[in-house]
Amino acid sequence: MKIDKTRQVISTEQLKQDFTAGPMKQKEKESSGTAEARETVSLSSSATRDLKKPGKASKPASHGTSRSEKPEKKKWTVMVYFAGDNDLEPYLAKNLVDLEKVGSTKDMHMIAQIDRGKTPTATYGGEAGASRYEIVKDKHSNGKIDSKEVSHMGKLNSSDPEVLKDFLKWGMKKYPAENYLIILNDHGAGFAGVLQDVEAKGFMQIPGIKEAFKDAEKETGVSPKNIILGFDACLMGQAEVAYELRNVANIMVASEEAIGGTGWPYEGILSGNKFDKINQNYSGEEALNKMAGHIIDETAKTQNATFTMSAVDLTKMNDVKDAVDGLGNALLKTKEPQSRIRRIIQMSQHYTAGYEERPYSEMRDIYDIASRIEKSRVVNDEKLKVAAREVMKVVEGAVIKEQHKKEDVGDSHGLSIYAPIQKGGYDSFDYGRLELAKNTSWDEAMIRFTGDPTKPSSGSGWTYSPPKGKGPAEKLK
Numbered sequence: 001m002k003i004d005k006t007r008q009v010i011s012t013e014q015l016k017q018d019f020t021a022g023p024m025k026q027k028e029k030e031s032s033g034t035a036e037a038r039e040t041v042s043l044s045s046s047a048t049r050d051l052k053k054p055g056k057a058s059k060p061a062s063h064g065t066s067r068s069e070k071p072e073k074k075k076w077t078v079m080v081y082f083a084g085d086n087d088l089e090p091y092l093a094k095n096l097v098d099l100e101k102v103g104s105t106k107d108m109h110m111i112a113q114i115d116r117g118k119t120p121t122a123t124y125g126g127e128a129g130a131s132r133y134e135i136v137k138d139k140h141s142n143g144k145i146d147s148k149e150v151s152h153m154g155k156l157n158s159s160d161p162e163v164l165k166d167f168l169k170w171g172m173k174k175y176p177a178e179n180y181l182i183i184l185n186d187h188g189a190g191f192a193g194v195l196q197d198v199e200a201k202g203f204m205q206i207p208g209i210k211e212a213f214k215d216a217e218k219e220t221g222v223s224p225k226n227i228i229l230g231f232d233a234c235l236m237g238q239a240e241v242a243y244e245l246r247n248v249a250n251i252m253v254a255s256e257e258a259i260g261g262t263g264w265p266y267e268g269i270l271s272g273n274k275f276d277k278i279n280q281n282y283s284g285e286e287a288l289n290k291m292a293g294h295i296i297d298e299t300a301k302t303q304n305a306t307f308t309m310s311a312v313d314l315t316k317m318n319d320v321k322d323a324v325d326g327l328g329n330a331l332l333k334t335k336e337p338q339s340r341i342r343r344i345i346q347m348s349q350h351y352t353a354g355y356e357e358r359p360y361s362e363m364r365d366i367y368d369i370a371s372r373i374e375k376s377r378v379v380n381d382e383k384l385k386v387a388a389r390e391v392m393k394v395v396e397g398a399v400i401k402e403q404h405k406k407e408d409v410g411d412s413h414g415l416s417i418y419a420p421i422q423k424g425g426y427d428s429f430d431y432g433r434l435e436l437a438k439n440t441s442w443d444e445a446m447i448r449f450t451g452d453p454t455k456p457s458s459g460s461g462w463t464y465s466p467p468k469g470k471g472p473a474e475k476l477k
Contacts, residue, residue: 075279075287077109077177078270081167083158083186083195085117088477091261092116092185093124093145095232096133098266100146103137107279109175110135110270111150113167115158117199130156132170158186159195159202161212168216179287181228182249184209185263187477188233190363191240191418191434195233206244207433213248224314225250228288230295234258234477235351237310239320239366239417242398243436246317250285251292251400253311256365256416257351257409259477260305268298293401300403310402310414316394321439323387323394324417327370328441330387332448336379341449342421344372344379349411359429362420367395367413417442423450 080099084092096114104110115130125144133147140146156163164184172180188194195204217224229249231237236254245252269275274297278290292311299306331341349365370391373379399414418431437443 073176073178074109075107075178075283076181076291077111077171077175077179078181078183079167079171079175080112080183080185081158081164081195082112082114083184083197085115085158085200086187086196086198088186088261089116090121090123091263091477093121093126095185095263095266096135096145096147097124097138097143099135099270100138101267102270103135103147108270109177111171111175112147115156115197127152129154130158132167155199157197157200157202159197159200159204161204161208164195164204164209165212165215168212169219172216172220172222177226178283179226179228179291180222181230181291183230183232183264185232185477188231188236188259190235190238190360190416191431192359192429194231194236205433206241210244210248213245217248224248225285226288227251228253228292228295230254230264232259232263232477235360235363235416237308237312237414237416238363239317239324239415240431240434240436242312242314242415243317243321244434246314249314250288251311252314253292253295253309255306255308256310256363256412256414257307257404258360259307261477262302262305263477264295264306265298265302268301269295289400296401296403303403303405308402308404308409308412311400312415313398313400316398319394320391320398320415321436323391324366324436324442325440327384327387327391328443328445330381330384331445332441334381334384336381336384338449340378341373344376345369345419345449346421348372348419349409351409351416353408358422359418359420362418362422363416364419365412366415366417366419367392368411369417369419370395419446420450 078099080095082092082096092114093116096112099110099112102110111132111134113130113132114126116126116128118128120126120128123143127149130153132150132153133145134150135147138146158164168182171182184194186194187196189203191206193203193205194209196202213224213227213229216222224247227249228251229245231241231252231254234255235258237252237256238254241254242252274294278287278294282290289311296309296311299309334341345364349368350361351363352360355361370388373388374385374392379385395413395415402412402414404410404412418429431437431443
């Protein structure tokens with residue numbers, strides 16, 4: 001699989017240094033000295049970064065100017081949270097410039113917060129640290145950030161859920177809309193987290209994202225039913241992520257596979273006849289479904305960077321959880337040889353091929369696992385096959401639309417799950433803190449088939465570090 005540069009997966013050793021402990025625990029971690037992590041990183045010890053002790057988590061300061069007037073309510077507010085205090089900074093700055101090819105319109109507010117760390121790439125202009133922008137169409141076409149800086153906040157820890165929450169509150173209150181497309185843009189590591197801040201040694205866990213959104217909902221009144229949550233980050237299209245975030249948005253758009261450094265095709269998504277027709281002809285939940293499908297269609301045109309993308313109906317994730325639990329229970333009870341089940345799991349569609357580092361290479365398409373069990377001529381346990389068919393049915397019902405690059409990830413169906421076939425995965429990667437682990441027997445079933453005597457850890461011992469990419473000099477989100 002050829003990648004243009006990648007939003008790379010982060011190394012496990014780095015993840016063990018940088019892992020943010022959980023929802024809104026930044027201050028606790030500062031006092032305990034626990035490091036945090038946020039991107040998908042190379043999991044080898046050789047890729048571990050020499051990270052410094054995190055500084056105090058910063059609340060967005062009121063530096064610079066800030067508009068006091070409340071803009072009119074529009075059909076959409078597009079909010080992009082760029083966590084660029086890492087090696088993706090030039091790619092994220094370029095993404096912001098891409099947004100300016102469209103800019104805010106009569107139907108759409110477009111806003112962004114970008115953290116560019118201490119040394120921003122000069123090519124795109126702008127300042128070090130974090131800034132908020134009201135995105136306007138670029139009139140100069142000079143490749144530099146042209147939008148008005150609404151506020152400059154200086155040094156921030158963009159992996160801190162409190163900082164994300166503050167951005168959500170600001171955007172929802174100052175730029176009201178019928179519906180919101182909120183995009184988290186940076187490194188990703190699936191169930192392990194997303195949004196890395198190298199200077200703060202931070203990486204935001206999925207429960208932290210959940211708490212940030214729920215707190216923003218309480219303070220703004222914006223309902224999850226009016227939100228599409230998008231991840232322009234590697235490996236976030238997982239059942240664990242979608243289930244954890246099922247109550248903070250209506251639809252989640254994310255990739256099962258890694259994403260190239262260039263990321264989403266923002267200009268194609270936010271402009272053109274199809275986008276205009278969505279604004280003109282649809283409202284409410286129907287508008288969200290059409291917009292999510294439109295994102296999938298546009299990312300299908302850029303498969304050298306967006307190899308997979310799926311729109312998942314988060315209101316269906318309780319059904320997915322029940323089916324995964326049923327399959328887990330059937331796997332625990334089956335008398336099929338363990339080696340046979342392990343082989344089926346091993347042969348199923350997995351991700352970050354060519355970068356065989358855990359846990360990334362053990363993220364597998366859940367539908368494909370179930371389909372291989374159901375179709376297997378050597379599996380004779382009918383109850384196991386019934387449970388597998390139920391997983392296939394509910395995943396089909398939850399995935400609104402998906403696209404994938406057939407020659408590379410042809411057995412993708414829109415949702416992956418962590419399915420290791422070696423010992424040590426659950427204890428090493430703090431899987432037990434996730435709601436899907438707590439509310440299903442999936443992890444117990446996988447532990448049985450890996451021969452791992454340990455139970456999933458709910459601690460915070462994992463440091464995030466991104467993968468190296470899939471080819472020479474390539475960069476992944």
